[in-house]
Amino acid sequence: MTLDVEMPAPRRSRFLYPGFIASLAINLLFVGGIATAAWHHHMGSKTDEYGLMSFSRDLKPEHRDAFRARVLATRAEVKDLRSNLRQKWLEANALLTSEPFDKDKYKTALSELRDAESQYRNVLNNSLAEMAAGLSLEERKSLQAWRDKRRPKFLRHADPQNEAGSQKPAESSAPAP
DSSP states (O other): OOOOOOOOOOOOOTTHHHHHHHHHHHHHHHHHHHHHHHHHHHHOOOTTOSTHHHHHTTSOHHHHHHHHHHHHHHHHHHHHHHHHHHHHHHHHHHHHTOSSOOHHHHHHHHHHHHHHHHHHHHHHHHHHHHHHHTSOHHHHHHHHHHHHHTSOGGGTTTOOBOTTSSBOOOSOSSOOO
16 A cells, blocks of 8 residues: 655755856856966967057068167166156155154155156156157157057047047137136
8 A cells, every 4th residue: 555645846945046156157257267368378478568569560670670679778778767766656655654744754755756757757758759760750650649549548538639630620719617
């Protein structure tokens, strides 16, 4: 004789769906990491191809080597200036949080920081002018376009030139606020 007993259906755990979502998220992160590593491996490691070195890829071969040599020379020249600038920044920042706060020391540190930054920028600007002097007109136009793309965002909002390079007509004679 058999007894028919109705057993209730087993309940699913309430953690099944959140666990599934968490597992899916971890799997997607893992797959994304592998895809990123494969992409970077495929594209190659271009550790020296930043800044003006990346621009030099677009130059004519007769100017490319001299331009790259000047960029590398400038990088070597400003290495000490950059470390000095970093040190001055750290010193000024340390004075900002020291107790008791000495306003005159902090102002002196900021002045030294400004001088170091000015010296650093002067070397970079002079070097860029020397590099530009060795380029043709078309290459200088290309350099200007490259620099324009890399311009800081706070300098982009008031561009007096349109995409064709000609001046926009003045909309009003009143100065902007």
